[in-house]
Amino acid sequence: MPGFPFPGRPGGEHDEPLLDMIIARRALPPDAPQEMHDLARMLAALAGPAEPGELAREAAVRAAFRRAASPVGVSPAARRPMRHRRPRRSRASSRSRARLATALVATVAGLGSVLAAYTDLLPSPIQQVAHVAVAAPAPHRTGSPPSTTTSRARHLHATLQPTSRPGPRPSHSAGTAQRPGQTATPRPRLTPFSLPPGHGTCNPAPRHSPVPSPTASDRSWPAFTWSPEQSCPSVVTWPSG
Amino acid sequence: MIGAAFGVTLASAQGGDETAFACLFRDVQPTLLRYLHVITPEAEDVAGDTWLQVVKGLPRFRGGEEAFRAWLFTIARHRAVDAGRSRSRRPDVPLTLVQIAEQPLAPDAAELALEAISTRSVMVLIKSLPREHAEIIMLRVVAGLEAADVARIVGKTPGAVRVTAHRALRRLADLAERAGVTH
Numbered sequence: 482m483p484g485f486p487f488p489g490r491p492g493g494e495h496d497e498p499l500l501d502m503i504i505a506r507r508a509l510p511p512d513a514p515q516e517m518h519d520l521a522r523m524l525a526a527l528a529g530p531a532e533p534g535e536l537a538r539e540a541a542v543r544a545a546f547r548r549a550a551s552p553v554g555v556s557p558a559a560r561r562p563m564r565h566r567r568p569r570r571s572r573a574s575s576r577s578r579a580r581l582a583t584a585l586v587a588t589v590a591g592l593g594s595v596l597a598a599y600t601d602l603l604p605s606p607i608q609q610v611a612h613v614a615v616a617a618p619a620p621h622r623t624g625s626p627p628s629t630t631t632s633r634a635r636h637l638h639a640t641l642q643p644t645s646r647p648g649p650r651p652s653h654s655a656g657t658a659q660r661p662g663q664t665a666t667p668r669p670r671l672t673p674f675s676l677p678p679g680h681g682t683c684n685p686a687p688r689h690s691p692v693p694s695p696t697a698s699d700r701s702w703p704a705f706t707w708s709p710e711q712s713c714p715s716v717v718t719w720p721s722g
Numbered sequence: 723m724i725g726a727a728f729g730v731t732l733a734s735a736q737g738g739d740e741t742a743f744a745c746l747f748r749d750v751q752p753t754l755l756r757y758l759h760v761i762t763p764e765a766e767d768v769a770g771d772t773w774l775q776v777v778k779g780l781p782r783f784r785g786g787e788e789a790f791r792a793w794l795f796t797i798a799r800h801r802a803v804d805a806g807r808s809r810s811r812r813p814d815v816p817l818t819l820v821q822i823a824e825q826p827l828a829p830d831a832a833e834l835a836l837e838a839i840s841t842r843s844v845m846v847l848i849k850s851l852p853r854e855h856a857e858i859i860m861l862r863v864v865a866g867l868e869a870a871d872v873a874r875i876v877g878k879t880p881g882a883v884r885v886t887a888h889r890a891l892r893r894l895a896d897l898a899e900r901a902g903v904t905h
Binding site for chain 1 (some may be wrong): 752866
């Protein structure tokens with residue numbers, strides 16, 4: 482086939498201008514090889530008008546267009562009431578929220594642990610660790626942690642009364658040494674700042690312990706005894722010294 | 723190609739004019755369908771999905787007729803790739819059918835010689851080309867996209883698209899001559 486180069490044939494690069502004309506859908510010169518004209522005619526047939534069946538989906542596509550163009554013809558998701566829609570959050574936003582929540586929980590847990598350590602609420606082994614690590618109060622030797630009310634009150638007492646102050650300290654009624662000759666009669670105990678139910682007066686008479694400085698075992702809350710015969714001001718004050 | 727009236731037609735379609743939209747559809751659909759027949763066996767379904775996406779994005783589209791075609795064919799190619807992935811995930815295709823589908827689509831030369839030059843016969847020839855050649859001919863020559871647009875769609879450089887288009891046209895001419903389609 483003279484004049485029309487095919488792949489592998491000599492002179493294959495000389496047809497490029499004609500191929501560019503075919504691609505651009507320009508008319509070929511009359512003296513172009515017949516094969517080039519045939520190729521142009523083939524491609525023109527390929528870009529020809531619609532054949533039967535090629536527009537079969539027109540009705541469906543037009544219906545989709547009508548739905549989209551109609552004000553109410555929106556997607557089912559858009560027709561749903563707003564309260565049913567879930568806000569779309571990006572993955573990065575969810576991750577940062579999770580990180581923030583984790584940091585918040587860790588901070589609260591850490592602060593809570595330190596607070597519990599300083600109020601002597603932790604079990605003895607953990608309290609001992611806290612004692613060493615963050616200079617929290619040493620744990621009780623009795624083993625079981627004290628009750629919450631007593632421990633908090635003790636902490637409050639320690640806060641109000643400096644430990645460097647010399648002098649007798651009140652001692653807890655239970656577990657402490659009794660004065661010689663004193664009988665151990667059970668008396669109703671009151672916690673500070675409280676009155677017995679049904680009684681308007683009280684007599685805060687703390688029993689002071691002769692022990693000058695508390696040890697880890699007898700850091701105790703001053704006991705208040707109450708006798709109905711005595712009266713006191715309506716405001717309960719903390720015993721000094 | 724719609725030509726000078728494309729801007730008005732597009733604006734009317736974007737304003738909700740169904741007739742204008744139908745004009746756009748009829749102008750592009752045949753070429754789109756022929757292109758899809760070359761790159762996917764599910765051309766009809768992919769074309770439908772493509773138009774649905776065009777309908778959704780039409781109000782936001784900005785550009786001329788060439789840009790519109792480039793946008794539409796880009797969507798079509800993505801949908802065809804998605805369809806191919808979906809098809810490849812189906813585990814229940816019998817092996818015999820796969821083997822049949824993978825056989826070359828080129829018809830016997832004697833059969834082609836009996837046919838006149840028609841869209842269908844040229845499509846058969848195009849399908850017998852390597853997939854890359856066939857796709858570039860369809861996009862560059864039949865759809866009339868610029869080399870830069872075709873390069874973006876198929877992931878090549880414009881220079882590579884030009885070289886491949888020339889090579890594909892030479893091969894197509896060779897096939898047509900051997901098949902006697904052009905006589």
